[in-house]
Amino acid sequence: MLEIITSAAIPMRHGFFTRKGGASSGIFSGLNCGFGSSDQAEIVAINRARVAEAMGVGGAHLLSVHQVHSPDVVTVTGPMEDRPRADAMVTRLPGVALSVLTADCQPVLFADPEAGVIGAAHAGWRGAMEGVLEATIDAMTALGAHRERISAVIGPTISQAAYEVSEEFLQNFLSEDQGNARFFTNGQNGRYQFDLPAYGLHRLRAAGIGHAEWVQRCTYSDPERFFSYRRTTHAAEADYGRLIACIRL
Structure with missing residues (x-):
């Protein structure tokens, strides 16, 4: 069975999906x-179909982007032929699910229920520093959301105890x-x-939204539930799976 973490x-409808309930095997198990x-692409397609079903949308309506650790935001106004x-x-379009993939970076879901505007962002350290979270909020307000009514929830991500960095990183x-x-x-x-x-x-919070929280789940420290790029690197494994987070109107 799928395991889906949600926030009040x-x-x-939304969810941060764990690795449970999938069809993949080996290092991608789940x-x-x-x-x-x-x-295998056909196995990933099966997994995504299960997510789409859980979100109550057709497979073609489970939308995603080609993530590049940027501050760039796509406003969805109709069908998407490819992954920009x-x-x-962000969108105010009903019947589509916005999704992002992560494996230690922050998946962030946004909503202004009164305006009927939602958003989803992939925010690693670089994207967060370059402003992807603020850019998502700005794109939502351009669709009619009110900043003070927006709630944002950070899903499972790597915790401080597991995130060792260099002096250069600090x-x-x-310098920022x-x-x-x-x-x-x-x-x-x-x-x-x-x-x-x-x-x-x-x-x-500095962007002035109404509410922001983290679900308090660390991807690195819970291999039964979450994929982790850093854990895979430390284990010298060949590759790693990607978690999905989704939201829809």
Whole structure:
């Protein structure tokens, strides 16, 4: 059976899907929804069909983008023939599900229920720093959403305890804002631990939206439920699965 994490902050149909309930096997065991992986394409298609069914849409209406760690947002106004290069989508179109794929980065779902406007963003450290979260909010307001009514929920992502980074990584954030030091703690051997979800929440709240939260699930530390790029790297595995997060009106 599929396992879907939801939040009371978003009253429309949505979910952060775990790896449970999928058809993939081996290192992709479970619900791998990434065509960019080396998993069998027909198996990934089966997994995505299960997600579409759970979201109550046809397979062609489970929309996604070709993610490139950018601040770029696509406004969906009708059928999408392909996957544009971007890292977020917004819409007020009923009957379609917006989705993003992650394997440690932040999947973020947005909603203004009163305006009937939703969004989904893929926000790793680079995309978050370059403004993908704020760009998603701006695109939603262009469709009629009100900033103070928007709720945003960060799904399963890598936690600070599992996210070791270099001095160069730290300095990159400090050069943007010295206040970013609060998202780092000292690690071992001159390394640091970065709090990605806390940084995401900071960016969301600074953007002036009504509510922002994290579901408090770490992708790295729970291999039974979540895929993790970093865990795969540490284990010297050949590839990794992708988790999917979706929202629809």
